[in-house]
Amino acid sequence: MKKIGVLTSGGDAPGMNAAIRAVVRTGLDKGLDVMGIQRGFSGLINGELFQMERKSVADIIQRGGTILRTARSEEFKTEAGQKKAANILSAFGIDGLVVIGGDGSFHGAQALAKHGIKTVGIPGTIDNDLAYTEYTIGFDTAVNTVLDAINKLRDTSTSHERVSIVEVMGRNCGDIAVYAGLAGGAESIIVPEKGYDVNVLCRTILEGKLRGKMHNLIIIAEGVGGANEIAKKVEEVTGIGARATILGHIQRGGSPTANDRILASRLGYRAVELLLEGKTSTVVGVQGGKVIDMGIDEALTIKAKFNEDLYLIGESLSY
Template identity: 75%
Template structure:
């Protein structure tokens, strides 16, 4: 192992830059040549590759997004596209590749490994939807971004005695809504993992009003449905003014939290170690506070276990 490369793929997540920084500086410390691939698999196919030095990653640990940029790539989904990527890597003398992204990015890394390229995946996604790891890079920051937003919405909702429905990201995974909802004291958390009863929500809101509540805060994961439609139906049933707020891509940005910076740094270090050890088709994760690695296929096949205890707590303490 003489030359390694790093790329970011899929949706960006706060902490990706910290992971890039770790891979580059640990790699250089181990005597490796480190290359950066711009714009994910698209840039890989197009040969957008440059050598990285220590100064290349200076002053980026606190920055959100990814300095390497990211892009979708339909061509990489084809066998011909992946073969082209393989040839590009060989042309640049790259022996190992670190891929930072979500499940789709990991699938790409897995397929490249079948072509003889040593690949290691780091989980970079705000949704926390990779079941093999307790936390993904970016999840903690995104949760705090949502928390900051709902704290502000609570102020204005109380002033106007409104119901505020906040839609957050999480198509198939409700962790972002659940964690932010518990931390933000939301009255209701609506997520894909649990059946949602609209009538029960309206009853809960009306009961709260009778107890003197000045506002109601509802956190809705995007995978359940639109906040605008739900807000309209809630207002029709309860007669209480109801507003919807869709946070959108603001959740992807911002300076990463200390937790995400440390997690990314630890994972980046382990990725380089694995490549030096001659490992391939592995992903790095964290379990019970310890960084570990697993086979990509096995990791992607892990069934996600929903945190029923935290969900129950959310319902109890919100009432």
């Protein structure tokens, strides 16, 4: 192997730049040429490739987003688009490709592997919804972003004796809600894995009021949705002022935490090693604090396991 490429795809996540940096500098350290591919699979199809040097990734480890940028590509979902992308890589003499992203990005890497391109995937998504790895790059930063926001919301909620309902991201995975809710001392954590009854929620708020509790912080995952509707119902039933806050894409931005920078560096380094070992259609991740790798096919079929223990701890400590 003489030349590799790297791209980021799907939603951006804090720590993607740290992963890009790790791939580029590891590749160069091991005598490889490294090409950056802009705008994900869309940019690949359009031939948006450029040579990367050590200075190309200087001063990016602390930056959120992705310097390679990212974009969706409907064309790449077709067989013709995938073949065109593989031909572009071959035309540039690229022997292996590192794909940084979520499950959709991994399906793209899987497709290119079937066209003869050696591929390794790195999990970069704030949702933490790839079950084969304990953590994905960007998740820790997103949790800390939510925690900072709910700390501020608790201040104003306490001042006005209100119920504050905060909707966080994560698609159909409730990890951001559970981790941020537990760390932020939320009174209720609502996730798609468990569901909820709004009447039970209202009764719990009223019972808390009888004990002298004058404010409540409720975290709801976007997979459940309806923060505004819940706030309206809570206010109607309890008579307590309720406000909904949807944090949205602020959770994708910001400087990555130390944990995300270190995880990205470890996974980026290992991804290049795997390409040099001749591996393909493989993903890297972390289990029990150790870097692991497995086939993309296997990784994408592993069922997500909800962290019941953390959820129960949150419930136990909430009142």
